[in-house]
Amino acid sequence: MKRFIFSIFHCSLIIFASAQVVEPSSPKAYRAAEKKINDLVHTKLEARFDYSKSYLYGKVWLTLKPHFYPTDSLLLDAKGMDIKQIAIVKAGKNIPLKFAYNGMEANIDLDKTYKANESYTVYIDYTAKPDEFQAKGSAAITDAKGLYFINPKGEDKNKPTQIWTQGETEGTSVYVPIIDRPNQKTTQEFFLTVPSKYVTLSNGKLMSQKNNTDGTRTDYWKMELPHAPYLFFIGVGDYAIIKDQYKGKEVSYYVEKEYASVARKIFGNTPEMMAFFSKALGVEYPWIKYSQIVGRDYVSGAMENTTATLHQESAQQDARQLTDENKWENTIAHELFHQWFGDLVTSESWSNLTVNESFANYSEYLWLEYKYGKDAADEHNYTEMGEYLGSKSERKELVRFYYSDKEDMFDAVSYNKGGNILNMLRKHVGDSAFFKALNLYLTTNKFKSAEAHQLRLAFEEITGNDLNWFWNQWYFGSGHPDLDIAYSYDNSKKQAKVIVQQKQEGDKIFRLPVFVDVYNGSNKMRYNVWAQNKVDTFFFPAASKPDLINFDAEKVLLAVTKENKSLDEYLFQYKNAHNYVDRREAVDAAVEKQDDQKAVDILMLALNDPYEGLRQHAIESLDLKKQNVKTLAEPVLANLAQNEKVRKVKAAAIAQLGEYEQAKYNNIYKAAVNDSSYTVSGNALEALFRVDPTRAFTEAKRLAAAPVKYKLAEVTGSILVANGDESGTEIITDYFKSLPFGQEKLDALQSIAFALSKTKSLQNLQKGVEALIEFRDKIPVNYKDQFGPIVPNILQGLQKAKDAAGQKDQSEYLKKIMGDLKPF
Numbered sequence: 001m002k003r004f005i006f007s008i009f010h011c012s013l014i015i016f017a018s019a020q021v022v023e024p025s026s027p028k029a030y031r032a033a034e035k036k037i038n039d040l041v042h043t044k045l046e047a048r049f050d051y052s053k054s055y056l057y058g059k060v061w062l063t064l065k066p067h068f069y070p071t072d073s074l075l076l077d078a079k080g081m082d083i084k085q086i087a088i089v090k091a092g093k094n095i096p097l098k099f100a101y102n103g104m105e106a107n108i109d110l111d112k113t114y115k116a117n118e119s120y121t122v123y124i125d126y127t128a129k130p131d132e133f134q135a136k137g138s139a140a141i142t143d144a145k146g147l148y149f150i151n152p153k154g155e156d157k158n159k160p161t162q163i164w165t166q167g168e169t170e171g172t173s174v175y176v177p178i179i180d181r182p183n184q185k186t187t188q189e190f191f192l193t194v195p196s197k198y199v200t201l202s203n204g205k206l207m208s209q210k211n212n213t214d215g216t217r218t219d220y221w222k223m224e225l226p227h228a229p230y231l232f233f234i235g236v237g238d239y240a241i242i243k244d245q246y247k248g249k250e251v252s253y254y255v256e257k258e259y260a261s262v263a264r265k266i267f268g269n270t271p272e273m274m275a276f277f278s279k280a281l282g283v284e285y286p287w288i289k290y291s292q293i294v295g296r297d298y299v300s301g302a303m304e305n306t307t308a309t310l311h312q313e314s315a316q317q318d319a320r321q322l323t324d325e326n327k328w329e330n331t332i333a334h335e336l337f338h339q340w341f342g343d344l345v346t347s348e349s350w351s352n353l354t355v356n357e358s359f360a361n362y363s364e365y366l367w368l369e370y371k372y373g374k375d376a377a378d379e380h381n382y383t384e385m386g387e388y389l390g391s392k393s394e395r396k397e398l399v400r401f402y403y404s405d406k407e408d409m410f411d412a413v414s415y416n417k418g419g420n421i422l423n424m425l426r427k428h429v430g431d432s433a434f435f436k437a438l439n440l441y442l443t444t445n446k447f448k449s450a451e452a453h454q455l456r457l458a459f460e461e462i463t464g465n466d467l468n469w470f471w472n473q474w475y476f477g478s479g480h481p482d483l484d485i486a487y488s489y490d491n492s493k494k495q496a497k498v499i500v501q502q503k504q505e506g507d508k509i510f511r512l513p514v515f516v517d518v519y520n521g522s523n524k525m526r527y528n529v530w531a532q533n534k535v536d537t538f539f540f541p542a543a544s545k546p547d548l549i550n551f552d553a554e555k556v557l558l559a560v561t562k563e564n565k566s567l568d569e570y571l572f573q574y575k576n577a578h579n580y581v582d583r584r585e586a587v588d589a590a591v592e593k594q595d596d597q598k599a600v601d602i603l604m605l606a607l608n609d610p611y612e613g614l615r616q617h618a619i620e621s622l623d624l625k626k627q628n629v630k631t632l633a634e635p636v637l638a639n640l641a642q643n644e645k646v647r648k649v650k651a652a653a654i655a656q657l658g659e660y661e662q663a664k665y666n667n668i669y670k671a672a673v674n675d676s677s678y679t680v681s682g683n684a685l686e687a688l689f690r691v692d693p694t695r696a697f698t699e700a701k702r703l704a705a706a707p708v709k710y711k712l713a714e715v716t717g718s719i720l721v722a723n724g725d726e727s728g729t730e731i732i733t734d735y736f737k738s739l740p741f742g743q744e745k746l747d748a749l750q751s752i753a754f755a756l757s758k759t760k761s762l763q764n765l766q767k768g769v770e771a772l773i774e775f776r777d778k779i780p781v782n783y784k785d786q787f788g789p790i791v792p793n794i795l796q797g798l799q800k801a802k803d804a805a806g807q808k809d810q811s812e813y814l815k816k817i818m819g820d821l822k823p824f
């Protein structure tokens, strides 16, 4: 699964209530892997869907066998169902079995005691009622109803009717009785009867389609290789199916029809990813096909159902947005890599989720490195580490046998930190050993479940080295080193000295293999040292004071570091050390000291850095209030604003150039307003507005005649609003409404709050406020603490603004709405 970490701008209208961290009660229950009494072997399901009630009418045949010890009973997960009958199938006949059902589990008395490897088949006739199960559930399972009917009665004209399922963690058992645990695996046949106008997607291969006389069609999907129940998938809807292939296997993209023409621009790298990952792992893509489908109202990022990945609607980007970048590409890589790490070899329990999610997280690095270069990958790694360090979960172990809710495992430790750890491990053992060990782990454990120890054993087998220390430190231990690194030179001894102190809280001392590069001019010496004490002192021979000592020269350490480097050393580092993070550190050191000419020198170099991400970062970090920076940067920014090829960098340069408020650049802005990128166009319009508001208003009216989105929607709408044109409020409200919950929607809050504060129309205010309340209602449960106070704060700010403006009717309306707000 792909998760998200959101951030939000502070603005005058969005004032946070003091953020209270609510620690969940933490029962110290040991979270073992589920005991295996019976093993699933095969699952055959016949399903029909009732769109009026959001029910699934199911008949399922489960073939099982005792795992080892003989047994006369079977315990199935079956959540919130009506169970009509459970029977054992003998010679084609259903012989009813006794069972006890408590709404969550069915405890079945088998007809006799079965021995290991003696298989049997039970038949269950049932109705799944996911919406009613949800209504009965606690807050924690609000998003765990397994089967989702989206706009089932077609009441919302702006939303397609769809069905999709979400099994992880244990939601599959809401729509099919099963042993819903990650350490079970089963082959599968699904017969899905749906209205003929819809297409279906499920795991495995579409074997046949049969038209029925009642306007329905039955699609038969078959999965010949075993996988875990949480990876089951059913998707139904009105989709365009775009087909690619990889080595003769079907690769397909299910998108809403208006995105058919851009589906390949969004998903088209998938076959190349399959080839790259297959080769890197030495294990061919294991399944019969690979499909990806987009589901409405899917609040997580994406889900790696075997051969049938589900993405949230943010994956559907239009052509202009894709001009900026395909922001979904990392997610596409992430879910694909899960087809090996998660689907082929599956975490035996949620405690060991790292063997799924840390790999999927790291696959984003691997793909970026292969496709776009090491700088892009390192930037990703750096961002991921920052998110982990900024998260609340940094004190948790990667493999965790104690947690209050299994959903808590899907955090910045399992993902971000886990990916960082794999990157360190790769540097420590070397590329060849790293990928050979992954190959051994996959081939040894394929079609089975595994835990972190199996990974360690594979690495030890390949390298011949004991790695318990690494696993104990990073997988079974928590935290990260907090390093203070001091450099000095002793001229009499011709010796450079590096003192490394571990300053993290507590007694834990990390064992860290580290590369150290000592530079004298163009001459570089590399040393391999181990920091493994509270304080380590390293000496390096040097005929004169080194220009730079680069500790952790490969920049892979997962650590907080503090160094006493001078700007001279950072300038040298920027010019001579080759990694993204080397240059990034130099830029960030310079950003802090923009009064210093040496810092400005670093920033000016970085404006033309070979890597686009660093160019953008440098542009956005310029402090143009400093006259020296402003003067030196101006010609560079003007050049980038015109000639930069990468749209997000060009957009950043235009935004900064706009700060100069110089009419001489208006022609640059006027040209860029017509750029295909929403960001370039929006930023150019904003820059133009600062110098020539009349012309910008004319341009905004012209641009608003065609669909506008993202930055362009916000700027166009805001300029219209500022000119008293009510259509601006509508543009911003429509744009805000169209966004699913996610970063863009959070970013757009500022614009909608601005528009609503200015509107003179009560009707437009009402529409906007309704959109805000809908947003509030749809904040996923795990983000409620963080984002819950936003809308009430905006409403309060609006009401004050309306009072001040003497707009009594609007103020009264807002008061009433605030009084009616439902508590969370």
Ligand SMILES: [Zn+2]
Pocket (backbone or CB within 6 Å): 001, 002, 003, 334, 338, 356, 357, 360, 361
């Ligand atoms: Zn994932």
